[in-house]
Each structure stands twice: as C-alpha cells, then as structure tokens.
Amino acid sequence: MRDELFESFPFGIIRIDENDTIQRSNYFAKQLIHTLDPESLKMLLTLKPKNNITTWSVANHHVALNVEVFEVSGDSHRLLLLGMESSCTSILPSHFERSLEDLTTDPEEIISRIVNLISDVTSFERFDLMRVDPHLRKYSYAYSIGFGIEGSLYAPYSMIRKTGLGWVLETESPQLASSLHPESFSFSEDPLLYQTGFRSALRIPILFDYEVIGAILLGSMKPSQFEIEDAYLINQLAKHFSQAFFHSGIIQERTYQTMATSTYMHSVAKNLQVEHVPDFLTDYCTQLQHTTELENISLYILDKQLQNYQCLVNVGENLPFEKEWMPLNKGMTEMLHAKSIVYYTIADSQSLGIDPFLGKGFTSILYAPIEQNESIIAVLAASAMDEKAYSPLLAGLFKVASEQLSPIIATLLPQYSGGAIAKSHPPKKSPYQSPKRAVPPGFSRIIGNSDVIQDTIQKAARAAQYDFPILITGETGTGKELFAKAIHQASQVAQGPFIVVNSAAIPANLLESELFGYHEGAFSGGLKGGKRGKILLADGGTLFLDEIGELSSELQAKLLRVIQEQEVEPLGAIKPIPVKVRILSATHKDLNQMVEQGQFREDLLYRLNSIELKIPPLRERGKDIIELAEHMLRYLAQTHGTLEKDLSLGAQDILLRYTWPGNIRQLQNIMNRLYVFVEDSIIQSHDLPPDLRVSDPYKGNSEKEEIERLLGEFGGNKTALAHYLGITRTGLWKKLKRLGLQ
Numbered sequence: 001m002r003d004e005l006f007e008s009f010p011f012g013i014i015r016i017d018e019n020d021t022i023q024r025s026n027y028f029a030k031q032l033i034h035t036l037d038p039e040s041l042k043m044l045l046t047l048k049p050k051n052n053i054t055t056w057s058v059a060n061h062h063v064a065l066n067v068e069v070f071e072v073s074g075d076s077h078r079l080l081l082l083g084m085e086s087s088c089t090s091i092l093p094s095h096f097e098r099s100l101e102d103l104t105t106d107p108e109e110i111i112s113r114i115v116n117l118i119s120d121v122t123s124f125e126r127f128d129l130m131r132v133d134p135h136l137r138k139y140s141y142a143y144s145i146g147f148g149i150e151g152s153l154y155a156p157y158s159m160i161r162k163t164g165l166g167w168v169l170e171t172e173s174p175q176l177a178s179s180l181h182p183e184s185f186s187f188s189e190d191p192l193l194y195q196t197g198f199r200s201a202l203r204i205p206i207l208f209d210y211e212v213i214g215a216i217l218l219g220s221m222k223p224s225q226f227e228i229e230d231a232y233l234i235n236q237l238a239k240h241f242s243q244a245f246f247h248s249g250i251i252q253e254r255t256y257q258t259m260a261t262s263t264y265m266h267s268v269a270k271n272l273q274v275e276h277v278p279d280f281l282t283d284y285c286t287q288l289q290h291t292t293e294l295e296n297i298s299l300y301i302l303d304k305q306l307q308n309y310q311c312l313v314n315v316g317e318n319l320p321f322e323k324e325w326m327p328l329n330k331g332m333t334e335m336l337h338a339k340s341i342v343y344y345t346i347a348d349s350q351s352l353g354i355d356p357f358l359g360k361g362f363t364s365i366l367y368a369p370i371e372q373n374e375s376i377i378a379v380l381a382a383s384a385m386d387e388k389a390y391s392p393l394l395a396g397l398f399k400v401a402s403e404q405l406s407p408i409i410a411t412l413l414p415q416y417s418g419g420a421i422a423k424s425h426p427p428k429k430s431p432y433q434s435p436k437r438a439v440p441p442g443f444s445r446i447i448g449n450s451d452v453i454q455d456t457i458q459k460a461a462r463a464a465q466y467d468f469p470i471l472i473t474g475e476t477g478t479g480k481e482l483f484a485k486a487i488h489q490a491s492q493v494a495q496g497p498f499i500v501v502n503s504a505a506i507p508a509n510l511l512e513s514e515l516f517g518y519h520e521g522a523f524s525g526g527l528k529g530g531k532r533g534k535i536l537l538a539d540g541g542t543l544f545l546d547e548i549g550e551l552s553s554e555l556q557a558k559l560l561r562v563i564q565e566q567e568v569e570p571l572g573a574i575k576p577i578p579v580k581v582r583i584l585s586a587t588h589k590d591l592n593q594m595v596e597q598g599q600f601r602e603d604l605l606y607r608l609n610s611i612e613l614k615i616p617p618l619r620e621r622g623k624d625i626i627e628l629a630e631h632m633l634r635y636l637a638q639t640h641g642t643l644e645k646d647l648s649l650g651a652q653d654i655l656l657r658y659t660w661p662g663n664i665r666q667l668q669n670i671m672n673r674l675y676v677f678v679e680d681s682i683i684q685s686h687d688l689p690p691d692l693r694v695s696d697p698y699k700g701n702s703e704k705e706e707i708e709r710l711l712g713e714f715g716g717n718k719t720a721l722a723h724y725l726g727i728t729r730t731g732l733w734k735k736l737k738r739l740g741l742q
Contacts, residue, residue, distance in 0.1 A: 001122070001229040008093035012082030015228060020045045023077070024229075032082045035063040044080065055086075072231045074176045074186070079232055092236060095120070100237075101738065103244040103731045107252040107393070110244050111143050112505065117237050118216065119507045122230045126198070126219035127507075131249050132160070132169060134211045139165060141392040142249075146219065146510055148531060149189070149196050155338035156395045163187050168205045169212045174231050177201040179223045193219060202226040206238045208246040243730060252396060258640050260400035263287040277411055278312070284408075285315040288401060291639050292394065293445075295362065296383040301409065301416055302328075302376065306336055309379065310416070316383075317361070332379055335367040339376070341395045341402075342367050345387060345537060346497070363497035363541070364390035368398040370406050378409045386485060386498040440464075442489030446482060447631050448624035452616045456483075463611045464490035469563065471548075471608045472586040474615030477665030480586040481546060483615060488542040493582050496541025501534050504547035512555055518571035535568045535579060542582040548608065549589040549600060560604045583608070618660040618667065626652050628664060632671040633683075643681060645674070650685035658692050704739045711741070 006013070012029030014022055022045065025033070033041055036058070044058050049069050056067045066086045070079040081089045091097065099117060104110055114129060126146030130139050140156040160166045164187040167175060177186065180199050185191060193201060198219040206214035216234060218226065263284055271280035285297040296316030300309040308325040309332065328336075335342045343366035362383040370378040380402050382389045439446070440461035446453070463470055464487040472480045481500065488498045506514055517533025535543055545551075551559065562568050563583055567576040585608050594600035618625060629647060637644040647655070660666055670689060678687045690713045714721045722732040736742040 001227055001233070005093065005121070005233075006229060008095070010091050010093065011088040012080075013229070014080040014082070016045060016078055016080060018076040029080075029082055032063070032065060032084075036065075047080065048078065070228070070232050070235075072174050072176045072228055073171070075178055075228050075231070077228045079228055092233075092240070096233075096237065096240075097734065097738075100240050101731050101735045102727050103241055104727055105244050105247045105251055107142075107248045107255075110241070110248045114241055114245065115143060115145075115505070115507075117241070118218070118234060121233050121237070122218070122226060123220070123507065123509045124218045124225070125221050125510065125513075126217075128217040130165060130215045130217065132165070132206075132212050132214050134169060134213065137169070139215075140396065142214070142245075144392070145506065145514075147196065147198075147221075147513065149192050149198075155340040155342055156392055157399055158338065158340045161188065163189050164201070164203045165215055165217065168203050168215050172205055172207060172212055174205065174235050175203040176226055176228065176231050178226060197221050199223040200225045202231060202234070204231065204234045204238055206242050206245055208242040213242065213246050213249070240730075252393070256396045256400045259291050259397055260288075260404055263291060263401070264404045274411060277408060280408060281405070282313050282315070284405065285313045289315050292382070292388075292397065294382050294388065295385050296381075298381040298383075299405075299409075300332075300379045300381065301412065302378055303416070306376065312378075312412075331365060331367050335369055335379065336376060339369065341369070341399060343390050343395060345390050345499075346383075361385055361495040363387055363499065363537075366390070366394060366398060368395075368402040370402045370409055372406050372410045372413075377413065378405070380405065385489070385494075386500060440490055442491075442494070443486045446479070446486060447628050448621055449627065450621045450624045453621055453624055456613065456616060457486075460487055460613055461490055463487065463613065465492070466611075467492070467582055468610040469583040469585070469608050470611045470613055471591075472584065472613045472615060474586075474588065475617050475663055476588045477663035478615040478617055479664055480588075480615055481544065483613065484542075484544045484546075484584045484586060487584060488544075488582070491542065491582060493541050497538055498542050498544065499534050499538040500544045500546060502546045503550040508552060511551075512558075513571060515555065516558065516568055516570050519573050530570065530572070533568070533570060535562060535581060536570070536577065538581045539579045540581070542584055545583070545585040547587060548585040549587045549591060549594060553601070556601045556604050560601065560607060563604075563607045618663040619658075623656070625655050625660070625667065628667060629655060629671055632668055633675060636671070636675045640675075645678065645680075646682055648682050648684050651683050651688060654685050654688055654692055704741065707735065707739060707741060 006024070007026050009026055009028065012032045013026050014029045014033075015024040017023050033044070036044065040058055044065075044067065047056055047058075047067060047069055049071060055069075058065045058067050063084075065082050065084065066088065068081040068089050070081065083089060092100070096117065099113065103113060111129065115127070118124075118127065124146065126149070127143070128141060129143040131142050132139050137160045138157050139160050160169055164175060167187060175186075177184065177190070178200050180190060180194050180201060182191075182194065185194070190201075198221060200220045200223055202216075202218040204216040204218075205212045206216065216238060220226065267280050267284040267287060271277070271283065281299055285299055289297040294316070296314070298311060298315070299313040301312055302309050303325065306328070308327055310325050311323070331342065331344070343364065345364045346362055360383075362385060364384050364387045366382045366389040368380040368382075369376045370380060380398060382394065382398060384390075388394065439457060442464070443457050443461060446457060448454070460470075460483055470487065472483055474480055484500075485498060488494060501515060503511065513531070513533065515533050515535055517531050517536055519530040545559075558569075562579070562581075565576070566579060566581075568579045569576040591600050591605050591609075595602045595605055618628075626647065633645050633647070636642075655667075662669075670692070673689075674683050674687060690710065710721055711718075718732055718736075719729060722729045727735075733742065
C-alpha cells in the first residue's frame with residue numbers, strides 16, 4: 001500500500017511481523033503508542049486473535065486504547081488497529097467515505113463504483129468481481145478485466161469447486177498469496193495462475209446478512225504486490241458496499257426474470273396448440289431479439305450423440321437458415337464441456353475459424369445450453385455486431401431464457417430421434433417493431449425528428465462513407481456511442497467487428513495491454529500464444545475509443561503511430577503488425593484546451609478530428625424530449641409485459657422546460673422511476689421529481705440546503721428520499737451525518 005493511503009487512515013494502524021516486531025505504522029499509531037508505558041506496549045505487540053476474540057482494551061494511568069487485530073490467511077503479518085473510541089475502525093479514509101455516500105443499487109453503476117474503489121486501493125493485472133449463490137454453490141461474473149488465465153473459459157453459473165473462491169465461501173474470510181510459487185500452491189487454479197505469469201493473488205469475500213454473496217479476486221504479475229493493508233482496506237470496503245451489491249444483484253435477477261417471462265408469456269399467449277411449437281419458438285426468439293436489441297438469435301437442437309446440430313430458428317441479420325444437420329463448432333463444444341453458458345469475441349485469435357458467425361459482420365457470440373433431465377438437448381445462441389454478447393449481464397438473461405425453453409424443446413425430441421429435418425419457419429415481424437423512418441441506413445435506432453438531430457444524423461451518414469477518423473464530441477449522456485455504432489453500420493466496414501474501448505473505465509495499468517495486446521513471453525508467462533489487443537480485434541472493422549481524453553501521454557504516442565502507419569506493436573513484439581481499422585473516438589472534454597495545457601498531443605488531435613461530429617445536448621432538441629420519453633415508456637412496458645403508461649400534457653410541458661444537465665441518460669433514469677412508482681396509466685405533473693417541477697432547480701443551493709429542502713419535500717421520509725436520490729439508506733445516513741443533518 002502506498003504511503004499516502006496508509007497515512008490517510010483516521011486511526012492508528014501498525015503492521016507487525018511474526019516476531020512481534022513493528023514493520024510499519026502511521027502517524028496516529030505513533031502518537032498513540034507514545035503514551036504507553038513499556039509493559040503496556042509489550043502486551044500490545046503480542047496481541048493475537050484467540051477463540052474468535054479480535055478486540056481488546058489496553059490501558060495504563062495515561063490512556064485507554066481500543067485495539068482490533070486483523071489477520072489474513074496466507075500471510076504471516078498482522079495489523080493492530082488503534083483508537084480512543086470503540087467504533088473508530090468503522091471509519092474509512094475520507095476519500096472512500098465520500099465515495100460510499102452515494103452508492104446506488106443500479107447494477108451497472110454499483111459495479112463501476114466498486115471497480116473505481118478497488119483501483120484506488122491497489123494496482124492489478126486481473127480483477128474478477130463475482131456474484132455467489134451460497135445455497136446452490138454457483139457463481140457468475142459481475143465484472144472481469146485483465147490478462148486472461150491460460151486454460152480458463154468464461155463459464156458463468158458454474159458450480160463452485162475446491163478453488164480459492166470455494167475456500168472464501170467456506171471460511172467467509174480473505175486469503176492473501178503474496179508470493180505465488182509451486183511450493184505454496186493452495187488451490188486448483190494456482191498452477192494456471194502461475195503458468196500465465198501471475199505471482200500474487202488476493203481473494204476477498206463480500207458478505208451480507210452473514211452469508212457470502214460475492215467475492216473480489218485480484219491477481220498481479222508482481223510478487224508481493226498485495227499486502228495485508230490492502231487486504232484489510234478492501235475487506236472493509238466490501239462490508240460497506242455489500243448491501244448495495246446484494247440488492248443490485250436482486251434487481252438484476254428480477255430484470256432477467258421479467259424480461260424473459262414477458263417474452264415467454266407473449267409467445268405462449270399466441271401459440272397454445274402443441275402443433276404450433278415451431279411458431280412459438282420463432283416468435284419467442286423474435287421477441288428476445290427485440291428485447292435485447294441483438295443482431296441475431298438462433299436456436300439449435302442437438303442429436304443424441306451430441307455431435308451434430310440443426311437450426312430450428314434463426315432470427316436477425318446476416319446468417320443463412322441452415323436446414324441440414326451440421327457438425328458442432330468449437331464454441332458449442334466448449335459449452336458442452338463447461339456445461340454452462342460460454343461467450344467470447346469472434347475476432348479473438350483463440351476463436352478464429354471455429355464459428356459460423358465469423359465473417360458475417362458479428363463481433364461477439366454467446367451459447368446457452370438448454371437442458372432436460374440433466375442432459376443438454378439444444379442451444380440458444382446470440383450474436384452481436386459489437387461486444388454486447390460478450391457480457392455477464394446478457395448471460396443472466398439467457399440463463400433464464402434457456403430454462404424457460406427447456407420443456408418446449410423437449411416436445412420436439414421424438415421427431416428428431418431419427419434425424420428428421422424440421423420444417424423451417426421464417427422469422428415473424430415483432431408486433432412492437434416501430435415503422436421505419438426515412439433515415440439513412442444504420443441510423444434507425446436514433447430517436448428524434450428535430451432539425452438539430454436530423455442534421456447531425458445526415459452529417460454522420462455522409463461521414464460514414466469515408467474512412468477518415470471521426471471525433472464525436474458532446475456532453476455526457478447525449479448518445480455518442482449510439483452514433484458511433486450507427487456510423488459503423490453505415491460504413492464500408494459494416495461486416496467487420498465493432499470494438500469499444502472505454503478509456504475511463506479501464507484501470508490505467510491495464511489499458512495498454514487491453515489496447516495493444518501482448519506476445520507470449522512479454523510478462524514472464526502470459527497466455528500461450530499471447531493475447532490480441534482491442535486494436536487487432538477490430539482489424540477489418542471499427543475501433544471506438546470512448547473518453548479518448550483519458551489516455552496517458554505514452555498511449556497517445558502509440559495510438560498516433562497506429563493511425564499514421566496503420567500498424568500496431570503488441571507488448572513484447574519483435575516487429576509491428578499491419579492493421580486496417582476505422583478509428584472513431586469520443587469525448588465530453590475540451591481537447592483543444594487540454595492541448596493548451598499540455599495534457600493532450602496536438603498532432604494526435606489533428607489525426608482524430610479529421611471530421612468532428614458534435615452531438616447536441618437534449619435541451620436543444622425540443623420535442624425530441626417527449627418522443628424519447630414516450631419511446632422509453634413503451635420499451636419498458638414491452639419488456640416487462642405491462643400496460644403502457646402515457647405522459648399528461650402537464651407532465652410533457654415540464655419535461656420540455658427542464659434543462660437536462662444529464663441529457664438522455666438522466667431522462668432514462670427518470671422514466672425508469674416513473675414506470676416503477678406511478679401506479680396509474682397516466683403520469684401527471686405532480687408525479688415528476690421535485691427538481692423537475694421548478695423552472696430554476698435551485699442552482700444556487702449548497703448541498704446541505706438542497707438535502708434539507710428534499711427532506712422537507714418528502715416529509716422526513718428517509719427511505720423515500722434514498723429511493724429518489726438513487727442511493728441506499730446507509731449511503732443517505734452517511735451523507736446526512738457528514739452534513740450535520742442526522
């Protein structure tokens with residue numbers, strides 16, 4: 001742990017070795033132990049947990065100290081945590097306390113917040129954030145980034161075995177392997193970690209209501225990268241965000257269930273006869289494609305020997321409907337081996353030449369097994385033009401969908417026992433599909449008819465026809481990535497992959513390897529054959545660099561060479577590799593100002609903004625606000641299987657007068673809340689949040705004044721206020737305490 005973070009603890013912290021010798025202490029600890037006499041100090045330094053007792057009081061005639069001892073399995077050191085009050089160790093360094101105030105239960109937001117918190121504690125080369133079902137002993141990935149592990153495959157919803165994760169589940173305790181080597185292997189994955197090049201690992205449980213509901217798994221190529229101080233702080237952070245993490249998981253699972261059930265019930269209502277099963281399956285896949293907005297959904301039945309497959313349903317773009325039995329591709333084989341969902345990017349070197357989706361304009365694919373009586377009988381497949389199918393979030397939805405389809409597919413098994421070929425059914429048009437507007441190809445998903453947005457669409461469509469780099473600028477939440485995807489679909493490389501890199505979301509020490517990849521041996525190990533970076537994955541297609549202003553000066557220089565020379569040099573490579581890729585980038589920052597301040601290369605800016613496309617803020621789009629809001633409400637009703645809700649004229653007028661500092665993202669959040677909490681079919685003006693119902697939303701108020709106003713608005717109901725703010729009650733309590741309102 002770096003010194004400035006170690007010193008920022010608001011209580012004394014001492015690291016002691018196995019010989020009871022002080023190795024490290026912060027300023028508070030030095031001040032506190034200075035007040036102890038030699039006998040009390042000696043007793044303090046020999047304290048060790050015994051019979052589950054980890055807290056003591058050490059006193060003399062000068063002072064009484066509350067002492068807590070922290071140990072972690074796998075490390076010989078221990079920490080002494082000192083303070084004058086018994087609750088002192090519940091307080092974190094101020095930076096973390098403030099970050100934990102506004103914890104939301106939104107699944108994507110909480111994951112992003114956790115990743116940022118862990119990145120602020122330590123650096124790593126791999127980070128897996130796991131969700132755990134302690135009763136079924138199964139796990140899924142909430143987030144994963146970093147160097148791949150040799151011999152491993154993403155297989156969410158797999159059984160937890162005798163691994164580090166299994167140990168964490170059993171002991172409910174952290175585990176630290178500060179130096180991974182063959183003599184100290186503890187778990188089945190340790191040899192794979194070592195073979196890949198990892199030399200230290202840290203495993204932290206996330207506990208809620210006395211159960212392990214998740215885990216933080218960190219790996220580093222450096223020995224002793226993780227210390228006991230890191231284990232302690234991350235363990236404390238996990239205690240603080242565990243409630244939000246747990247509830248976000250419930251929200252996520254309910255979303256999966258609701259979306260899949262809506263698809264299921266819609267299809268059942270239309271096809272009640274057994275002989276209509278093929279129509280039912282086609283309609284189900286059509287609805288699923290509409291719900292997920294993926295480019296292709298396919299359903300395959302397997303033969304009894306699990307050697308061949310036949311296509312039952314094919315909904316979407318760019319893939320022919322195969323009627324014959326075909327040998328299993330490698331992706332399906334991996335799924336059968338894992339007995340779980342698998343997903344990957346098709347452009348990855350480990351997947352080349354193994355999939356029928358290759359070369360069809362797709363970037364990622366997901367295979368979900370459909371089981372009956374513990375046997376896999378069919379496969380539900382999804383493919384996307386971007387990396388959307390390569391997602392733990394989508395895996396959750398397809399897990400539910402595959403379970404729902406199981407009894408339906410089982411009714412078809414008798415007619416396939418002899419290898420009969422099913423009657424093909426052309427995909428049906430979704431009843432919810434919006435009529436196509438007169439917009440350029442690829443831009444149909446951009447909602448709005450205002451002059452300013454239509455002018456932006458026309459400019460983007462013209463720019464898409466050329467291979468010049470395009471810089472997309474605009475405020476946060478205006479839809480820059482949506483435009484980037486539309487430009488790709490309208491371009492000459494639409495059949496190639498569309499790879500997204502969010503420079504702000506990837507830890508700085510991992511961004512270079514994520515972008516440029518590495519050759520075997522670059523990190524004294526690494527994946528066999530190395531790893532293709534995002535630039536190489538985008539070869540023949542489009543690379544979208546979101547938040548380009550976050551790149552370090554070193555990466556700016558390397559990216560400039562890629563654009564100039566059309567070649568990329570992976571880490572450890574002997575010579576560069578030619579690459580043909582269309583570069584799109586986006587930022588909400590003023591890059592010209594960053595150039596003046598020396599934070600961004602001027603020559604790179606000139607290369608990136610051959611064409612600049614500015615996305616207008618929502619406040620300038622007039623009646624598009626109502627069109628977008630109504631579209632969002634329709635989509636929520638369709639995906640949740642409920643009646644649509646409409647906006648009253650009064651509510652529409654308020655939405656039109658509001659300034660929308662958070663743009664479309666803020667509008668979406670508000671529509672989500674209205675959809676959940678307004679019971680009537682008409683949303684009235686008084687249903688809107690208080691800050692929308694005024695022309696000047698108290699811009700001059702301090703944070704304390706604004707919270708005081710909202711407390712009065714909600715009649716002191718803290719639960720309702722927390723829901724309105726989109727944070728947990730614990731987070732609201734922290735905020736009120738800090739502001740002196742508790």
